[in-house]
Amino acid sequence: MVRFEGVSKKFILRHERSRSFQDAFVNIWNRRNRSREEFWALRDISFEVPEAGSLGIIGENGSGKSTALKLITRIMGPTKGKVQVQGKVAALLELGAGFHPDLTGRENIFLNGSILGMNGREMTNRFHDIVEFAELEAFIDTPIKHYSSGMYARLGFAVAFSVEPDILVMDEVLAVGDEAFQRKCLDKIREIKDSGKTIILVSHSLQMVKDLCAEAVWMNAGVMRARGPSVEVVDQYLDWANRKNKLRLEGAHAKEPEVSEEDNRRWGTREVEITRVEFLGGDEKPNTVFATGDTLVARLYYRARQRVEKPVFGVAIHRIDNVHINGPNTKTSDFDIEWVEGEGVVDYTIPILPLLEGTYRFSAAVYDYSCVHPYDHHDRMYTFTVQPKTMKERYGFVHIPCQWRLEPRVAAHAAISPLPDKLPVQF
Amino acid sequence: MDSFIQHLSELYRYRGLIKNLVARDLKARYKNSVLGFAWCLINPLMMMVVFTLVFGVLMRNNIPNFPVFLLIGLLPWNLTAGSVMGSMNSIIGNGHLIKKVYFPREILPISMVCSNLVNFLLACVVLAAMLLVFRVELSPLMLYFPVILLIHVIFLLGLALLFSSLNVFFRDTEVIMEVVVLAWFFMTPVFYNIEDLTSTFSRLMYILNPMASIISTYRLVLLYHSPPAAEFLLRTLATSVAVLLIGYWFFLRQAPAFGEEV
Numbered sequence: 001m002v003r004f005e006g007v008s009k010k011f012i013l014r015h016e017r018s019r020s021f022q023d024a025f026v027n028i029w030n031r032r033n034r035s036r037e038e039f040w041a042l043r044d045i046s047f048e049v050p051e052a053g054s055l056g057i058i059g060e061n062g063s064g065k066s067t068a069l070k071l072i073t074r075i076m077g078p079t080k081g082k083v084q085v086q087g088k089v090a091a092l093l094e095l096g097a098g099f100h101p102d103l104t105g106r107e108n109i110f111l112n113g114s115i116l117g118m119n120g121r122e123m124t125n126r127f128h129d130i131v132e133f134a135e136l137e138a139f140i141d142t143p144i145k146h147y148s149s150g151m152y153a154r155l156g157f158a159v160a161f162s163v164e165p166d167i168l169v170m171d172e173v174l175a176v177g178d179e180a181f182q183r184k185c186l187d188k189i190r191e192i193k194d195s196g197k198t199i200i201l202v203s204h205s206l207q208m209v210k211d212l213c214a215e216a217v218w219m220n221a222g223v224m225r226a227r228g229p230s231v232e233v234v235d236q237y238l239d240w241a242n243r244k245n246k247l248r249l250e251g252a253h254a255k256e257p258e259v260s261e262e263d264n265r266r267w268g269t270r271e272v273e274i275t276r277v278e279f280l281g282g283d284e285k286p287n288t289v290f291a292t293g294d295t296l297v298a299r300l301y302y303r304a305r306q307r308v309e310k311p312v313f314g315v316a317i318h319r320i321d322n323v324h325i326n327g328p329n330t331k332t333s334d335f336d337i338e339w340v341e342g343e344g345v346v347d348y349t350i351p352i353l354p355l356l357e358g359t360y361r362f363s364a365a366v367y368d369y370s371c372v373h374p375y376d377h378h379d380r381m382y383t384f385t386v387q388p389k390t391m392k393e394r395y396g397f398v399h400i401p402c403q404w405r406l407e408p409r410v411a412a413h414a415a416i417s418p419l420p421d422k423l424p425v426q427f
Numbered sequence: 428m429d430s431f432i433q434h435l436s437e438l439y440r441y442r443g444l445i446k447n448l449v450a451r452d453l454k455a456r457y458k459n460s461v462l463g464f465a466w467c468l469i470n471p472l473m474m475m476v477v478f479t480l481v482f483g484v485l486m487r488n489n490i491p492n493f494p495v496f497l498l499i500g501l502l503p504w505n506l507t508a509g510s511v512m513g514s515m516n517s518i519i520g521n522g523h524l525i526k527k528v529y530f531p532r533e534i535l536p537i538s539m540v541c542s543n544l545v546n547f548l549l550a551c552v553v554l555a556a557m558l559l560v561f562r563v564e565l566s567p568l569m570l571y572f573p574v575i576l577l578i579h580v581i582f583l584l585g586l587a588l589l590f591s592s593l594n595v596f597f598r599d600t601e602v603i604m605e606v607v608v609l610a611w612f613f614m615t616p617v618f619y620n621i622e623d624l625t626s627t628f629s630r631l632m633y634i635l636n637p638m639a640s641i642i643s644t645y646r647l648v649l650l651y652h653s654p655p656a657a658e659f660l661l662r663t664l665a666t667s668v669a670v671l672l673i674g675y676w677f678f679l680r681q682a683p684a685f686g687e688e689v
Contacts, residue, residue, distance in 0.1 A: 011687065070686065074529040077683040093527045102455045111451050114444040115528055143458075 002049045002072055002167060002198065007081035009067055009222075013037040041067040043222045044081070049215070051087075051166075054199040056209030056230050058237050059219035065202045068219070069093065069171050072200060087166025087198065090116060092157070101145035105136055105155060108144055112159045126162040133188075134158035135181075154181055161188050167198040186212075205372060206234045235379065242267040242374070268376035272308050272340060272366045276301040277382050279362075291389035292399055296353045300346040300364050307341040310369040315348050318361040318380055319397055325355070327363075331371065354398045357388045434679060438531050448538035449545060467549035474501060475557075482618045490620060492650065495554075495561045499649055500617035500642050502550050507583060507638055508608055509543040514587035515594045515601045522689035532682040533675070536587035544580060554649075563650060571648040571655055578660070578667050579641050585670030588678040595681065595688050615639055637666050 042064045049055045057065045070076045071083050073091040098115045099108045109130055113123040131140050134154040144152060168189070189212060193199045203209050209216055209230055216230035218237045225240075226233050246269075281287040282295030290296050298315060314329030330337055330346075361380035367373060393399050457463045475498050483493040490496050514536035518525065521535055558565075594600040615638045621629045632639045640663050644655045 075526060076686040089529070091528065098524050098528065100451050100455055102458050103451060107451070107454065111447045114441070114447040115524065115530055117441060117444075117530065119443040120446075 001051050001084070001086040002055075002200065003082075003084040004045050004047050004068075004071075005082040005084070007042055007045045007071065007078045007083055008040060009042040009064075009071065009076070010079040011039045011041055013039050040222050042071075042078075045219075045222075045224050046081075047217055047224070047227060049198055049200060051198060052196040053215065054193055054213040055201070056213035056216040056234075057200070057202045057219060058204075058206060058209055058216055058234065059225075060241070062221075063219040064222040065219055066171055067222075069169055069200070069202055072167075073169055085167065088117070088163070089167045089169060090160055090163040090165030091169040091171075092160050093169070093171045099144055099152070099156070102143055104143050105131075105134075105140040105147070108155065109159055112156075113162065116160065116163045118163060123162075130155075130158040130162050133161065133184075150178060150181070157181075157185055157188075161185075161192070165192075165197065167200065168192055169200045171202045172204065206238065207371065210234050238374065238377075239267045242269065245269060265379045265381050266377065267379075268366075268374040270376055271306065272302055272304045272311050272375040274300055274364050274366060274376045274378055275303050275343075277362070277364045277378065279382075279384050288384045290353055290355075290384060290386050292353060292356055292386060292391040292393075294353050296350045296384070298348040298362065298364070300348070300366075301343070302340065302346060302366060303343045304340045307339055308375070309339050311337055311340055311375065312367045312369060312371055313337070313346045313348075314365045314367065314371075316363040316365075316380075317355075318363070320359040320361060322361075322380075323397070325360070325397065329365075329367075329371070331369070353386065354400065355386045356391065356394060356397050356399055357386055358397060359383060359385045431679075434531065434533075438533065438537075441531055441534055444530060444534055445538045445541060448534065449542040452538070452542040453545060464549075467546055468553050471498065471502060471505075471550040471553050474505075475553075478618055488619075492561045492563065495557050495563060496620075496646065496650060497618055498554050498557055499646050500615075502547055502554060503579060503642055503645055504612065504615060504617045504638070505550075506543050506547040506579070508612070509546070510540045510583045511586050511590060511604065511608060512601075513543060514539040514591045515604060516591075517587075518591045518595050518685060519598075519689055525685050525689050532685055533588060533678055536591040536678075537584060539591075540580065540583050540587050543583075558649070564652065566652045568648045568652055568654055572645070574660070575641060575644050575648065575655065578664050581664075581671050582637055582641070582667035585667065585672070585674035588671075588674035592678045592681040592685075595685060611636070611638070616642055637663055637670075 045064075045068065047055070057068060059065050067076070069091070070093075071078055072085060073089055073093065074085070075093075077083075098112050100111065103111065106127075109127060110120065110123050113126075114120070118126075131137055134151075134157070136151060136155060139147065139151065144155070147155070170189075186208075189199065193212065199212060201209060201212055213230045215228065216233035217224055218226040218233050226236050278286055278299045278301070279288050279290075280297040280299055281290065282297075284297070300313060300315075302313075304311075312329050312331045314327065314331075316327035317325045319325060328348075360383065362382040362384060363377070363379050364382070365377040365379075366375045367377075368375065388394065391399065453464075457466060460466060462469065475494050478497050478501065479494045482488065482497070483490075517535040517539045518532065524530075525532065590600060590604065614632065614636055616632075621632065621639060621643050624632070633643075640659050644659050644663075647653050647655055
């Protein structure tokens with residue numbers, strides 16, 4: 001459990017820090033006219049993350065996110081207010097903080113473990129798992145100054161995870177390591193989360209915040225701007241950030257945009273614009289009513305004002321009550337687009353629509369290759385409906401092709417027939 | 428008081444870290460040298476030879492068993508100087524850790540004193556050998572040695588806590604201390620006998636410089652086979668405990684700000 005009650009944190013910015021006796025003496029006389037600049041990194045922040053909860057903290061650089069984490073991990077104390085933390089905290093603020101280059105991987109595991117508050121016996125028990133997770137069996141007795149940066153990061157992760165914290169605090173650390181290891185770490189973080197631990201994550205990867213955290217806090221200039229379900233807070237933040245960006249491009253950088261509820265559903269910098277989205281049936285005719293099993297084509301009309309390298313087009317389908325059903329994009333489907341320029345269309349085809357009867361919201365988006373920077377995002381702006389027609393299945397919302405088989409218990413004396421009377425029926 | 432006890436129990440929980448930091452320090456110090464740990468033994472021997480040449484041969488004196496006399500002064504002095512100067516940098520030098528991970532900050536100066544203590548104990552092997560070589564008689568009074576060492580270490584912990592935190596806020600503490608430690612060395616009877624000074628001087632030195640009492644008492648029990656004065660034990664113990672309490676109090680008051688200052 002982590003609770004912030006009216007927490008503020010002030011830093012004093014001294015342009016020339018008095019770090020010597022001489023300055024200190026001089027300052028005794030100069031105290032009155034010495035200019036001390038105060039900087040409030042956090043102002044009156046209150047929130048609570050319950051046990052087994054997960055919180056993402058988002059915001060621009062310098063918004064106070066990292067300061068909040070440092071208060072949680074007790075690296076700093078608050079100027080005002082109260083920070084309450086119950087449970088063992090493990091912080092992935094920097095991997096391998098405290099590794100000594102001259103010592104071997106093995107020695108560093110024990111050293112780093114004890115920095116994180118583990119005793120020798122606990123580390124001995126976990127040693128094997130740590131080495132295995134880090135995939136460093138062959139190099140464990142090599143001084144880590146000979147390690148590559150990837151190996152270094154893997155060892156850092158492995159040790160930090162082994163602490164088995166009640167509260168896992170992470171600050172933008174997943175940006176290291178190769179993709180396979182990143183996935184492994186994400187799996188591990190999910191595993192820790194699923195086992196009922198608390199997760200607090202600071203990240204610029206909004207997707208990761210949405211995926212990992214139930215709730216999110218949006219910080220801006222030390223003040224909490226929004227708090228709530230992570231999906232909503234991330235959308236609010238994105239909308240604000242994009243409008244701010246747009247204002248900046250237009251030269252009106254004096255004013256920051258206000259958060260508004262309306263026109264929340266479209267954002268992006270518009271280097272590539274989605275001008276229209278159209279649904280087509282298998283017969284290439286526009287349509288918005290489909291039946292389960294039909295072919296559905298969503299045609300995204302785009303316009304790129306300039307040549308844009310490696311864009312990623314994506315779509316998403318939500319049920320009317322905002323249950324997220326899917327969200328494929330051209331990158332995850334390994335359909336890489338080299339570049340786009342001018343106008344064109346992108347077709348997203350579902351050959352056999354598995355959705356059952358209902359109304360569905362459709363999103364279309366185009367992002368840069370990292371899938372972080374939106375060019376144009378239309379969030380749940382389009383609607384199509386599915387009617388049952390011949391489909392009798394009606395529980396849940398997808399039809400998953402399946403087989404049924406019946407095998408009555410065969411009496412002991414009866415001959416076993418080589419084939420069942422009725423072959424499995426394919427639906 | 429409550430928070431003080433809390434600090435101590437937390438410190439106890441992190442005792443493994445002290446052990447590992449000391450091990451890191453010692454391993455890193457000797458890992459890249461050819462002779463490795465042998466240096467712990469060779470180094471005091473060589474220093475003994477140099478000091479004996481300078482203060483025993485070039486400048487004659489009439490102290491019997493001078494090399495042993497010297498060694499008994501030199502090793503505790505090295506422990507003191509190493510702890511004070513080493514701990515000075517223990518907070519600043521580990522800034523990357525302080526800014527990234529929470530642990531009781533006092534662990535850093537404490538482990539610095541501990542690693543100097545380990546070095547001292549290893550060097551005591553040389554001292555024991557020299558006692559045998561110079562045919563100094565063994566006596567049961569030598570059992571006072573650990574008691575004196577305990578008082579010595581309490582004193583050093585206090586100094587280490589004090590100076591390590593002071594140096595965070597006033598970086599010239601270190602520069603000043605370099606000179607102070609040098610002066611302190613000459614004011615401490617390492618290579619001379621305190622009894623050779625005028626009585627006012629030696630009296631003053633005993634009162635102002637706990638190291639003078641400590642080193643003289645080491646010599647008393649190891650070399651001269653007489654028990655330490657009760658007065659020494661009480662006075663120096665009281666001084667050391669006072670220094671430790673003041674140092675720890677000062678350190679705990681400053682520690683929360685380390686994360687911003689290093």
